[in-house]
Amino acid sequence: MDSDHYVVLGLPSGEEGARLSDKEIAKAYRVKALELHPDKRPNDPNANIFFQKLKASYEILRDRKTRKEYDYRLRARRDRTEEIAEIRAKHKRKQEEELASRNAKRRAAAATPPPMPPPGWREENEDGPWKSLERFQAYEDLVLGNMRRAAERQRMAQRGTNGNGN
Incomplete structure (x- = not known):
């Protein structure tokens, strides 16, 4: 037809x-x-x-x-x-409602302030994570240095010397 x-x-x-x-x-x-x-x-x-x-x-x-x-x-x-026209209109309304809901959630998320730190929390320095990274690297260098010295002492002990060349 x-x-x-x-x-x-x-x-x-x-x-x-x-x-x-x-x-x-x-x-x-x-x-x-x-x-x-x-x-x-x-x-x-x-x-x-x-x-x-x-x-x-x-x-x-x-x-x-x-x-x-x-x-x-x-x-x-x-x-x-x-x-079919009713189904399409219903589907379009549902999509528009979902989009409006998502946009409202985004606007609400953008409007809320960042979370407050827990009670008792204090920042140790003003440089933030970079200062913490420097401290971690210094600690890592210390630990690795100690490990190297311990390995060197172990090698010397295996050779039978105590480090003074005899």
């Missing part, structure tokens, strides 16, 4: 089109047929195609059983389209 047969005949579609009488449909077909007939449009290469579409639409709407089935399908398609 790629086109609305009521629209092809120049009639209103949907519930209004479903209430049209057979006479109204036949009259609309005759008016459109005079307008779209290939003899009336000799310079239009698509005139025959448009006229065939018009005839097919009229055939569908002329037969009561086929028209009833077509109206049912048209109504179902319209309902699905409305349902």
Whole structure:
């Protein structure tokens, strides 16, 4: 179902089109047929195609059983389209709410001050982490120096000397 047969005949579609009488449909077909007939449009290469579409639409709407089935399908398609539009709108609202929530959380996080240090905590120096790093490196040098001296004493003991060259 790629086109609305009521629209092809120049009639209103949907519930209004479903209430049209057979006479109204036949009259609309005759008016459109005079307008779209290939003899009336000799310079239009698509005139025959448009006229065939018009005839097919009229055939569908002329037969009561086929028209009833077509109206049912048209109504179902319209309902699905409305349902899809509702789902999309609902999804869009949900996305917008989530985005607004995330933005509010970000603004709140940016507005809150940094946490206070625990009670009893004091900074030992004003240079911050760099001074601590220097102290750690001095401690590391001390420990490594002690380890080197201990290793050297151990090597000397294995050689049998006590460090005075004898």
